[in-house]
Amino acid sequence: MKKIDTSINAIKKHIKSKTNNNPDVIFKSLTFMNNKINVIFCESLSNRDIINKFILEYFEEKNTEQKNIKDMLTFLEENIPTHKTTPLNNYDELFYNLFSGFTLISIDGYDKVLSIETKATLNSSISTAQNESTIKGPKDAFTESYQTNLGLIRKRIKTENLWLDELKIGKQSKTKIGIMYINGIVSNKLVKEIKDKISKINIDAVMDSNYIIEAITENKNNVFPNFISTERPDLVAMKLLDGRVAVIVENTQYVVIVPITFNELFQSPEDYYQKPINVNYTRIIRFIALFLTLLTPALYIAITTYNYEAIPGKILINFATQRDGVPFPTVLEALLMTLTFEILKETDTRVPSSIGSSLSIVGALVLGQAAVEAGIVSPIMVIVIAITSISGLMISYLDTTNGIRWWRLIFMFSASIVGIIGIVIAGIMFLINITSIKSFGLPYLSPVAPFNRKNLGDTLLLNNKNRLFKRNSLTAAKNQTKGKEETKNE
Amino acid sequence: MNKKYFVLLIALILCTTGCWNYKELNEIAIIGAIGIDYDDEKELFDISVQILNAKKTSSGSSSGSEQQSPVTVYQSKAKTIHEALRNIVLESPKKLYLGHLEILVFGEGFAKKHLEDGVDFFLRDLESRKVFNIVLAKEDKASNIIKILTPLEGMPAHSILQSILSASKNKGIATDITYDEFLSQIYANGTEAVIPTIIIDGKVSDGTDSKDTSTTAPKTKLRIGTLGIFEDFKLKGYLDQDESIGYNLLQNNLDYSIFSFPCDDKKNYAAVEMNSAKSKVSLSIKDDKPKADIKISIEANLTEYNCKSNLSDEKVIEEISKKAAKNIKGKIDKVIKASQEKYNIDFIGFGEQVYLNNYSYWKKHKNEWKNIFPNIEYKINLDLKLPKKGSIINSAKEG
Numbered sequence: 001m002k003k004i005d006t007s008i009n010a011i012k013k014h015i016k017s018k019t020n021n022n023p024d025v026i027f028k029s030l031t032f033m034n035n036k037i038n039v040i041f042c043e044s045l046s047n048r049d050i051i052n053k054f055i056l057e058y059f060e061e062k063n064t065e066q067k068n069i070k071d072m073l074t075f076l077e078e079n080i081p082t083h084k085t086t087p088l089n090n091y092d093e094l095f096y097n098l099f100s101g102f103t104l105i106s107i108d109g110y111d112k113v114l115s116i117e118t119k120a121t122l123n124s125s126i127s128t129a130q131n132e133s134t135i136k137g138p139k140d141a142f143t144e145s146y147q148t149n150l151g152l153i154r155k156r157i158k159t160e161n162l163w164l165d166e167l168k169i170g171k172q173s174k175t176k177i178g179i180m181y182i183n184g185i186v187s188n189k190l191v192k193e194i195k196d197k198i199s200k201i202n203i204d205a206v207m208d209s210n211y212i213i214e215a216i217t218e219n220k221n222n223v224f225p226n227f228i229s230t231e232r233p234d235l236v237a238m239k240l241l242d243g244r245v246a247v248i249v250e251n252t253q254y255v256v257i258v259p260i261t262f263n264e265l266f267q268s269p270e271d272y273y274q275k276p277i278n279v280n281y282t283r284i285i286r287f288i289a290l291f292l293t294l295l296t297p298a299l300y301i302a303i304t305t306y307n308y309e310a311i312p313g314k315i316l317i318n319f320a321t322q323r324d325g326v327p328f329p330t331v332l333e334a335l336l337m338t339l340t341f342e343i344l345k346e347t348d349t350r351v352p353s354s355i356g357s358s359l360s361i362v363g364a365l366v367l368g369q370a371a372v373e374a375g376i377v378s379p380i381m382v383i384v385i386a387i388t389s390i391s392g393l394m395i396s397y398l399d400t401t402n403g404i405r406w407w408r409l410i411f412m413f414s415a416s417i418v419g420i421i422g423i424v425i426a427g428i429m430f431l432i433n434i435t436s437i438k439s440f441g442l443p444y445l446s447p448v449a450p451f452n453r454k455n456l457g458d459t460l461l462l463n464n465k466n467r468l469f470k471r472n473s474l475t476a477a478k479n480q481t482k483g484k485e486e487t488k489n490e
Numbered sequence: 491m492n493k494k495y496f497v498l499l500i501a502l503i504l505c506t507t508g509c510w511n512y513k514e515l516n517e518i519a520i521i522g523a524i525g526i527d528y529d530d531e532k533e534l535f536d537i538s539v540q541i542l543n544a545k546k547t548s549s550g551s552s553s554g555s556e557q558q559s560p561v562t563v564y565q566s567k568a569k570t571i572h573e574a575l576r577n578i579v580l581e582s583p584k585k586l587y588l589g590h591l592e593i594l595v596f597g598e599g600f601a602k603k604h605l606e607d608g609v610d611f612f613l614r615d616l617e618s619r620k621v622f623n624i625v626l627a628k629e630d631k632a633s634n635i636i637k638i639l640t641p642l643e644g645m646p647a648h649s650i651l652q653s654i655l656s657a658s659k660n661k662g663i664a665t666d667i668t669y670d671e672f673l674s675q676i677y678a679n680g681t682e683a684v685i686p687t688i689i690i691d692g693k694v695s696d697g698t699d700s701k702d703t704s705t706t707a708p709k710t711k712l713r714i715g716t717l718g719i720f721e722d723f724k725l726k727g728y729l730d731q732d733e734s735i736g737y738n739l740l741q742n743n744l745d746y747s748i749f750s751f752p753c754d755d756k757k758n759y760a761a762v763e764m765n766s767a768k769s770k771v772s773l774s775i776k777d778d779k780p781k782a783d784i785k786i787s788i789e790a791n792l793t794e795y796n797c798k799s800n801l802s803d804e805k806v807i808e809e810i811s812k813k814a815a816k817n818i819k820g821k822i823d824k825v826i827k828a829s830q831e832k833y834n835i836d837f838i839g840f841g842e843q844v845y846l847n848n849y850s851y852w853k854k855h856k857n858e859w860k861n862i863f864p865n866i867e868y869k870i871n872l873d874l875k876l877p878k879k880g881s882i883i884n885s886a887k888e889g
Contacts, residue, residue: 304515309619313520313542313590314648320515320544329514419511425500 001090008038008108014091015040015098025098032059035072036108045101047120054081055103055116073110080105080116087112096174121145126152129231132396134270141231146176146250152233153180153248153255157240165191167198169212173205177212178248180236185243187477190440194245194258209249209256219437223403226439228264229254230397235269243476259439259475261446263459265400266290276462283460286394293391293404294430297334298411298423300384304330306419322378331416333377337385338412342405345389446474519584520544522561522647525632526571527597528604534567535608536597537574538633539586540647559700560644563637571611588618592647594669595625595688597632598725606723612669620670623651628687628715628728635688638697641708650712654686657714662735662744664714676723680841680852680859684737687715687728721835729828736825739786739818740838742769749790751817753797753810761794762814762876773843773866775851780844782868784822790814791878795885802883807876815874822870830864840866 005011012027019025028039037059041051058080069075077085088094088104089112098104101119126148129141142149154162165179177198181191197216206212209229219226230236231253236246239257247256266286271279303310304319311319326333344363351359371377388408395401407430414422437444447455454473457466471480519541527536541562564581568574575586600608612618627635635650643649657664664686667675675683690712696702697710716734719726729737738744744767753760769786792801792810799806829838841859845852855862 305512308515308518308520308587309589313522313592314645316515316520316590317542317544317645320518320520320542323514323516324545326516429497429500 001092003090004088004094004106004111004113006109006111008036008106011106011113012038012040015094018091018095028056030059032063033065033067033069033072038106039103040098040106041103041118042098042101045099045120045122046103046118047101050082050118051103055105055118072107073112073114076105076107076114080114082116082118084117086115088115089113096168099174131398132230132232132235132268134268134273136273137270138232138234140233142233142253142255144251144253146178146248149233149248149255150178150180153236153240153246156233156237157182161185162240165195167195169198169201169203170206171202171204173207175206176250177206178246180240180246180248182240182243185241185471185476185479186245187243187475190259190477191245193440194247198247206249208252209247209254212247212249213256213258219439222433222437223406224262224434224437224444225265225397225399225403226258226260226437226444228257228260228397229399230257231255232269238269238272241482242472243478259442261439261442261474262434262437262444263448265397266395268396271462272467276464276467280461283462287460289391289394290404293388293394294408295411295423296384296388296391297338297408298415298426299420300381301330301334301412302415302419302423305416310420319380322380325375326378327375328377329416330381331412333381334384334412337371337377337381338388338408341385341389442474513585516544517584518587519582520587520590522590522645523593523595523636523650524575524591525595525597525627525636526600526608527631527633528600528608529567530599532567534569535571535574535604536565536567536631536633537571537578538563538565538636539575539578540636541582541584541586542645542647559639561639561646563633563698565633571608572615588615591618591622592651593623593625595627595632595635595650596685597627598629600632601626601685601718601720601725603724605720605725609673609723613673621668623654624667624669624672624685625650625654626685626687626718626725628689628718630690634690634694635712637694638690638710638712639700639703640712641703646712650688653688653712653714658686658738658743660746662738662747663716663731664734665717665738665741665743676720678842679856680836680843680845681839682722682835682837683720684717684729684837685720685725687718689713689715719833719835719837721833726833726835729825732821733825733828736821736823737838739767739822740769740771740784740825742767748793749814749817750794751813753795753813754799756797758797759794760792760796760810760813762790763793764788764790771838771840771843773840773847775844775848778851780840780848780851780862780866782840782843782866783871784868785871785873786818786822787873787875788815788818789875789877792876792880795879796887798885798887800884801879807879811874811876814876815872818874819870819872822872826868830866834860834864836863 005014015025024043026041026043030037030039039051039055073087077087088097094104094113097115102115103118105114105116126140126143128139140152142152150164159182161183163181163183167177167179168174169177179191179195179198194216198212201212201215203211203215213227213229217226228235228239236255236257240246244257244259247258249256267283271283304323308316323330328336344359347359348356368382372379372382392401392404395404410429411423411426414426416422418425435443435445435449443450446452447459452474454470455466457463457470458472469482471482473480521539522542523540525538527538528534529536541564543558543560543562545558564578566574566577566581568577578586594612596605613620638646640646640649643652654664655666658666665684667684667686672683672685675681690697690710692710694710697708702708702710715728716731717729717737719729735744735747744764747764748761749764750759750761752758767786767788769784772783772785773780774783775781795801801807826838829835836859840863841852
């Protein structure tokens with residue numbers, strides 16, 4: 001690390017050469033009480049109002065009082081009217097501060113530079129959650145601002161035990177990564193593991209929280225995520241209180257929670273804001289939807305090409321009548337329709353909203369009536385794909401939905417090769433696969449496998465006792481009763 | 491690495507099956523019913539197959555275009571049933587699929603002489619379930635029954651099945667019996683099989699035309715008949731209506747049925763509807779002679795009453811229930827008499843009761859059961875309760 005030069009011109013020269021004479025960086029030379037001073041800031045990141053009002057005006061006003069000050073650096077650090085003034089002594093920190101929107105004040109003859117927070121607000125304001133919407137419960141969502149995101153969590157948990165460790169990752173981007181947890185509940189080993197792994201990451205830039213999690217996870221070949229990335233601060237707070245660790249990344253709306261279990265991917269924070277008995281109804285429907293979205297096309301293929309005996313004769317006759325005149329094999333028909341739906345879905349996310357309505361008209365026609373009337377697909381296949389896709393959309397986490405797509409394909413292929421036996425084989429493979437996943441040491445299917453009776457109250461069915469009075473003992477290392485006085489930390 | 495190869499291996503093994511048994515739904519002909527007759531001259535099985543028509547009617551013109559028959563019937567003859575079925579491939583564009591067979595119809599001639607040679611195929615065949623129902627074409631050929639179209643229910647096979655189920659549950663003249671049950675009754679010790687029957691009302695040529703079913707009063711209809719009885723593999727005769735009801739009561743098959751009986755001497759009738767019936771036939775051996783004790787308890791409602799008496803009187807109700815009980819008892823009496831005297835065939839299963847409870851006696855007298863059976867004394871103990879009289883108290887005649 002290069003130490004900061006004592007001459008302001010040397011500093012200026014160094015910055016100019018390092019940034020290739022960047023026109024963004026502004027140098028303003030002043031003379032203040034016989035000291036040569038340089039005010040340096042990055043125009044695009046700083047708030048010009050603050051710089052003008054508090055820094056430049058201060059220098060002008062105070063310049064009239066001709067005092068003899070011995071230590072100008074300490075004087076300025078104490079007297080400049082802003083909330084945070086930090087002296088810096090090396091160029092690495094200087095550049096980081098400069099390109100974070102801070103204003104730097106270099107004084108001739110001192111080997112330190114004062115850094116004053118003058119960041120411009122370049123973030124969108126807090127809005128409602130877009131992708132994890134709920135009816136009840138808080139509506140606010142994380143923004144791209146790191147500080148705002150921290151604030152949104154902190155305002156929900158006002159304890160000194162909510163600890164935050166900060167790291168800077170990314171050779172070029174120098175993105176701030178916050179690791180948040182509640183001391184006294186979380187397992188210290190887990191925090192250490194995550195911190196160690198994150199600090200070892202060696203990449204250019206961090207654009208989203210997914211960069212971090214993909215770099216440190218052991219779950220590389222699996223389609224299912226072993227983390228939740230959420231835009232809901234209430235969910236993060238809830239999980240922190242259960243002893244999880246939240247990873248907050250600068251400039252992204254999504255906060256990552258680890259470790260998690262498979263069943264949590266099918267839960268919503270709203271579950272905890274309603275009567276458990278009503279939530280259980282919803283949860284059972286979600287569970288059924290999971291099976292529907294995984295298996296419906298596969299079962300349809302198996303039943304109509306191998307295992308006709310599995311359904312009543314009347315339905316079989318209906319199916320046969322519907323399929324009359326369709327030229328493709330059932331598998332191809334199913335793949336065709338799935339493909340069409342996936343294309344529509346992807347287009348719908350990428351298309352500018354101004355031309356979105358024409359897409360939906362074409363989509364409805366292609367997927368529905370026209371395809372059937374043209375004899376390309378049978379009407380029953382439209383229903384099958386509709387059930388599959390609607391059930392798939394019930395899951396709010398994109399990572400999960402996209403993982404399920406692969407398994408649906410595997411189920412469809414096995415069904416088309418050996419019918420229901422193929423579905424059973426694929427089902428066994430599916431089970432083996434998800435049982436072998438671990439989320440930072442936590443078995444994916446726990447508390448069902450390995451079985452843990454204490455925590456069953458919040459898996460498929462929610463039990464009021466587990467909601468209000470007990471922490472998840474699989475993740476909370478200490479202090480497992482909610483509302484109990486904190487035990488002394490060791 | 492090893493794991494990866496293992497997964498790949500499994501995937502490859504799956505592929506080597508070469509889509510075994512793969513057939514698209516529109517490549518198979520779903521069979522609803524099969525009829526078996528026997529051609530005595532040529533000594534061939536005569537099989538008729540009812541295939542459910544899975545053709546799409548051109549959309550939007552369901553009323554305008556000519557109506558299409560919901561089923562197609564193919565017929566073929568061969569030395570074995572399976573060959574005869576396979577011969578149908580020559581006529582039908584689709585391969586036959588037996589898995590959804592609902593009804594197997596025996597022709598009378600076949601049931602009388604050749605049933606023994608015709609049961610093996612359906613037991614051995616992998617594709618067909620063994621739980622399809624059987625029915626006998628009373629005094630007719632099975633192929634005729636197969637050809638008749640039915641109103642209300644588009645699939646004739648399903649219509650026949652529903653009729654049998656309904657006749658057995660709500661009337662009691664038929665017995666809903668599946669292929670495996672039928673055979674196990676034939677093979678069982680000390681009991682014989684019965685079979686529901688079906689009759690064509692009208693001309694066969696009318697019943698095969700789908701125009702007939704589109705009228706309000708089809709000229710030809712299928713009607714469920716009374717039970718037929720077997721001794722071993724041979725059809726021996728038919729029970730009449732009362733006897734069939736009596737049989738089903740004894741077998742605990744009947745839940746709901748209507749009994750009409752005279753309630754006074756002036757030819758006025760009343761009716762009760764049975765709600766539940768429980769019967770128990772037990773045989774005891776006394777002095778080396780079996781004696782049957784039949785206990786039946788019935789709960790019924792009075793549903794029609796055309797006599798003039800005060801129904802609020804407990805005694806009157808008691809009298810009515812006595813009369814109803816007498817009527818029902820008569821039916822049971824009649825069926826036992828028929829089995830003992832008219833046919834000397836133990837289809838009620840007295841022998842089975844002895845076989846199950848007094849095996850030593852059965853072992854000793856197995857061969858002379860034909861002589862013992864007609865002389866078994868029996869006692870019928872019928873307990874009938876009439877807890878409800880309906881919405882009105884007195885007879886409507888009284889005003």
